[in-house]
Amino acid sequence: MKEDFIHYVWNYKKFDFSNLKTTQGENLVIVNSGQYLQKAGPDFFNAQIILENQKWAGNVEIHLKSSDWYLHHHEKDDNYNNVILHVVWDHDTPIFRKDNSEIPVLEIKNYVSKEELNNYLSLTTQKSWIFCENQVANIDEFVFSNWQERLFYERLERKIQPVNQLLEESENDWESLLFCMLAKNFGLNTNGESFLKMAKSITFSLIRKEALEVMYLEALFFGQADMIPIDVEDNYPKELKSWYDYIALKYKLSKPAIEPIQFFKHRPDNFPTIRLSQLAMLYHLHRNLFSKIIEANSIEEIYKIFNLSVSDYWKTHYNFDKASSKKEKSLSKSFIDLVIINTIIPVRFAYARAQGKEISETLTDLLSNIPSEKNSIIEKFTTFGIKSKNAFQSQSLLELKNEYCNHKKCLQCAVGLELLKNK
Template sequence: MTFKEDFLQLVWKYQYFEKADLQTTDGQNVKIIKVGFHNLTEGPDFRDAMIELDGVTFHGHVEVHKFASEWKQHAHSSDPAYNSVILHVVWKNDKKVLRNDETEMPTIELDGRIFLEIWRRYDQLLDFNEDLPCAHALGQVPEIIRFSALEKALVGRLHEKSQLVLNILEQTNNDWEETAYRWLFVSFGFKLNAEAMKELASLVPYKILLKYRNQLPALEAILFGVAGLIPEQSDEPYVHYLKSEYQFYQKKHQWSQKMIRSHWNFMGARPSNFPTIRIAQLTSILSKAPNLLESVIEESRDFSAFKKLLQVQPSEYWEYHYSFGSESKRKVSKGISEQVLNLLIINFVIPIWFAYGRYFQNSEWQERCFDLLQEVSAESNFIVRKFFESGWKPHNSFDTQGMIGLFRNYCTPKKCLTCKVAQSLIRSENK
């Protein structure tokens, strides 16, 4: 049976092997006092362990490999972080490992010692050829274990997304108002145009737009002009007006940079998600939000006010257009749907709250993220459907965001054995 190193790490972490008459490969008696803390970053696999070798106590780290020869392959001998390793745990001791002082590294070999039940469960309950390796066995996992795994994955996901907000905060010299503005644009780009939206917001500072807050055509001229989306040639009077207005503001503010149409993705997007529609919606939001950050932070305790801020209609031109020059035959509402509104709460509001809590070291904001996610309806996407089809039904966005975190950070890279769900499935009854 094939397995990876993380399987051996799990075996060591939970001591899923026979320890009677345990000896190192050179004959020293081994007593394990502390297995150490599993290190998921760089350095030895388990830190701050404690073992006895022939009655002498040692404190230090434990490194796990499938084959002892991997110590040299991974260049651990030249890495000072491994100088404090007190035990090498391997499946096969295919090569003697020496410390820098030429003494032999204490090594235990697990071949023939791992509980047979662990092998069986690992082989039968996890199918690494599937997108969800544990899909066929999810029903065996207690609900409390699944919730714990979701919560851990959700926290990891919120850390990742909030770090993107904090990165923008650093770029704006800790200007939270400008950061909220840029993150709003990123969120409105969704996946397809997030980077282009981020660039657009960085080219047009929020403070400049605030000067024209009560002039919706001016906001559209500036944003569409800098975005490079106003056509050079057009028979439509409104397009000529926007072009003329943009030229005026470009000279006034001495903008030397602007984007081009190829920066934007129209292909693959539904008309309602065209960047032109999203920018038109953003101009309407900005015209009604004199203080964007306050709308997110202060007024968000009553979310009806924030929802009202986002539920806007673009200007009259966009009642019959999805993009410049392409007029629709019938009037179509370009307001923000309830589904998109929920996505904006998840992708715009929640990361800002979490980042705000991290920045000011206030855990209340993080708790509010969890509370709010449990009030927002469950999302529907291909990842969530995979869990649903496996018998794991999400009830709200707390669940679906956790599922997305599980899928991307554990299932896809096949880091199953660091996931509580898989650990529960192969847990030994013999330990």
């Protein structure tokens, strides 16, 4: 039994509320169960009850056991002085307000039907992957579609938290913020944090100054990431080393403390050398990258911005001093899609909010034109009849699995609530 079941029962009045009595034997009538705000303080606000013909208005607190009141130290919290009813599953001790007046208690398990309890237990019994795996495909399409939209924006709200943190660190420099986010994205999961530290060690004004030649940016990026080898035969890395030493001395740069850059388990096109060269080319070609990305009205415009390759040296190399057959090594469409999902969408959302603008429809349209992500979670949903047609839907499903299913939040999920209501 979890406390959220009692919240559900109380909020949706899934109990027999005729002839209610408190544990003290007083007659109880529920006039208004209150507002379920899910904020700090009591669980339900502005409730109204009639207790022995006396009407009371105030708040309702819910717990599994009465003694949880003391476990959570509510007796010391002024926010709970206005609680008029304590709703519990098991009543194990009297409870008192801060002024020592006893709070009426409703032991609700006496009024919940066995059928309602069994439905809950059936829903929350572990299956092979998620609790509702045998029923989720039967949820009304309108309900599920609305829930997906809410899930997407919940996920986006979490994604902009690091955006806002980086913005604060950069003193509200949006160009610098975008550079840091892109660097992390270009580093993928393996080198993302190292690339981010590299990016944060460079003031964006320096990138503006050195963007005239792609080699200057490569020297800056590779140097700050401590990736330029010393004992080499090729002229290009020697030139990078020489130019980096000059830039570092001129601008008094210090290398950040980062983990060694990893090549292991990466396909050659994802090697950090290739990704840094592509990042350097991006900022060499687009001097006003932030404004271009913010103003892009279609997915095609964004694809055009990221239609780029590597510098000449990296067309014939994956590693320093090791030649390979010539290849353009352009950014793939699938990689650009990841950049859009993980960087461009959160940055645009955060920027619009800072400007007081509403762009939800624009962001939804952008993601609806990107193919669905392919991973084990999306594939598993497919086996249960939930197909993802685009990135908007796949992002929603990832949020559903990671933030609700994994944490057994069935009664905070529209799917779980709909299943219980239908039963």
